[in-house]
């Protein structure tokens with residue numbers, strides 16, 4: 477029977493008086509500072525989902541099949557330096573210290589730092605603990621057979637590049653976890669290199685993961701990404717327009733980071749990183765869950781099967797779910813389950829762990845997290861999402 481171990485860095489992130497003063501406070505919207513998509517307490521509904529699953533899947537007299545614990549781990553500096561520059565790490569740490577000094581003097585805690593990535597007193601520690609929980613997740617699947625793991629962490633990491641924070645991300649958590657898994661796995665220590673696949677199913681581009689992992693041996697990055705329709709003549713995107721009256725973006729789908737200039741808002745293109753070990757699975761315009769699954773099976777799955785990873789790390793961005801205010805690619809709770817469970821069936825020799833990335837409306841994210849965790853925890857013969865049967869054969873045959 478599969479055991480799912482969930483690790484959270486929630487003690488740093490919890491909405492307490494101490495954390496409201498010294499914690500990681502999230503990033504302000506530049507148009508309206510009262511808007512924060514990653515404010516304290518955001519993970520609470522997600523934590524509640526995990527707690528409910530622990531209870532509801534526990535049968536009397538048996539070991540719990542889903543376990544939840546708080547990680548207190550911090551990554552070693554030498555691992556951080558495989559993804560980031562020393563200068564950047566120093567800058568991030570000192571920005572957090574500046575924020576704390578400002579709070580102590582009675583000032584404002586939020587210090588502008590990166591692109592859509594402000595720093596507050598607890599930001600550096602929270603980012604470190606996200607990486608630490610991800611490493612605990614990797615270790616537990618390496619150490620115990622029949623185990624999957626999930627790092628239920630905040631802040632996310634897949635936009636963080638070697639020398640810049642972006643999009644609520646500060647440290648490149650999933651990429652660092654992939655490097656750690658490759659280099660420190662039991663297989664690596666017995667001279668059998670471990671192959672690691674990172675599958676990023678966030679709505680937005682995993683530009684930070686790509687920047688860190690490009691041309692890394694024995695690591696494959698599959699990056700599912702949304703591209704906004706673009707008007708070449710006007711040099712602007714035709715959706716993703718921020719509406720200050722609602723605090724939301726108009727239209728389905730918002731490309732991030734921008735990969736072409738948008739003259740209407742003065743945004744400069746952020747280059748897409750191309751490398752042999754990176755597969756960009758791109759979707760243009762709103763796509764249904766069915767289309768997303770089909771495209772994944774047709775394009776990503778053959779590459780994964782050819783690669784035969786020992787470990788699969790999932791960057792689970794729940795903002796690709798229908799209705800997310802900063803995303804909304806078309807994913808549904810059933811589709812998250814189908815991708816995770818389908819890949820577990822298609823790659824029976826690989827171990828799997830997930831790391832939380834984006835997701836900006838808890839009411840939408842929570843049911844998606846629930847089915848994702850079920851996808852990680854259920855055994856082959858158990859199927860709790862009926863529509864999975866429609867797709868199962870495609871994963872097995874592929």
Ligand SMILES: [Zn+2]
Pocket residue numbers: 678679680793795803833834835
């Ligand atoms: Zn995202």
